[in-house]
Amino acid sequence: MKKLSNKVTRTTFCALCAVAVLVVSGGTALAASTYPDRPITIVVGYPAGGSVDLNGRIVAESLAKKIGANVVVENLGGAGGTIGAQKVIRARPDGYTLLVGSLNEVVIASLVNPAVKYNGITDLQAIGLIGDQPLVLAASKAGNIKNTDDLVKVATSGKSDSYSYGSSGVGTSLHMAGEMVNAETGARFLHVPYRGVAPLVTDLTSGRLPLGVFALSSALPQIQSGQITAIGVTSAKRSSFAADIPALAENPALKAMDISVWFGLFGPKGMPEDVTKKLQAGLQQVLADPEFQAQYQKTGSNIMRTQPDLAAFFQAEHNKFKKLAETAHIATERP
Known part of the structure; x- marks a missing residue:
């Protein structure tokens, strides 16, 4: 009887584990399939009125229509955009806290400022580029x-x-x-x-x-x-x-001069693949929207209608500005 009881206990335990796995995996799949089911916050690491803020606001307005969600912009200025970037990096990677960021806080900051402890290329999930100027x-x-x-x-x-x-x-x-x-x-x-x-x-x-x-x-x-x-x-x-x-x-x-400030949409690293794909599809719909294009032209920026290979693009930007920062001794110039 004792052996039978142990066997039943083990069987029950295994069954409960299987149910738990199904619940967790099913919950993740459900969360991805129903995304977004609550408001999304787009963080802008600068005060209202600047070029990054303008990108954030017109993207938020259009993205809300494309993916069927309320999208709000949160301005979190300070430290050259890095405070806003850090908030998104530390956020739960569920697609509800995003960043409209730029070249400065995503690539350059960690190369020239020892106080910046994150790497924007590896610690952020790139959804896509918006434009450049x-x-x-x-x-x-x-x-x-x-x-x-x-x-x-x-x-x-x-x-x-x-x-x-x-x-x-x-x-x-x-x-x-x-x-x-x-x-x-x-x-x-x-x-x-x-x-x-x-x-x-x-x-x-x-x-x-x-x-x-x-x-x-x-x-x-x-x-x-x-x-x-x-x-x-x-x-x-x-x-x-x-x-x-x-x-x-x-x-x-x-002849080698080639610097433009680009703007992109990012999330925390580790977002579900389905959520990332929904955001990427939504962003592409935004960029193809004539109403958005008319608004964006007023900012003086060019729309990134064709996305580059993002991994290669960010690596090339990192290499370019790392070399330039070293040549100019920019990091040592800081007080």
Whole structure:
């Protein structure tokens, strides 16, 4: 009787384990199949009004319609977008906390800031790229740099260290673009970090600063009004948004210049495959939507209608900016 009792106990235990496995796996499958069944939060690691925030808001509005869920934007500014990125990395990987992130916090931050303990490429699940926007190198009207030939002449004169360029902060993509100009031409233009675009514009228009690097959309009003001179965009080719501004790469001395700020949709690593696929399909529907395209054009960015191989793309970006940060000793520049 005792042996029979033990056999029954073992059989019951195994049956309960099997039921538990079915419940857990069934619950996961059910969660994936019913996703989304509650509001989704898109975190933006910057204050309202900037380029990343604009991407986040118009993507959230359109994505909500495509996947049938409420999508809200949470602005969590600070530390160059890294606070927002960290929140998403630490979130439960269920697809309900996402990030609209950019080149700065996903790739560059961990290369130049020892305080950043995450790796955006390996700790975030890339859903897809939204778009990209070139930067623009602009000059003060009061200076002697009017075009790329003037820029290269100064860069190779041996006196470039008497010139400075401003950006919105150490380790940003704007800073990296300025350092790429230095690396390509052998110049020693001095970097001056600013706390935001407004003071940078003030010093450039007043003539206190010879050069400045901006997001194209931020600089266009001053360029079009004639307050500052556009030297060239930092992307490999001209922007369709401002086709009259040459690409710096059109000058042979700057032919390797190719930096654009890109924006993408990310989630925490480890999201269920079905959830990731639903989000990817939803994002592709967003990018193909004419209403979204009309809105997005106003931001000065190009839509990523064709997605690259994301793993290869992010690895190439990491390699590019790691090399540039090392060449420019950017990490050691931080206070």
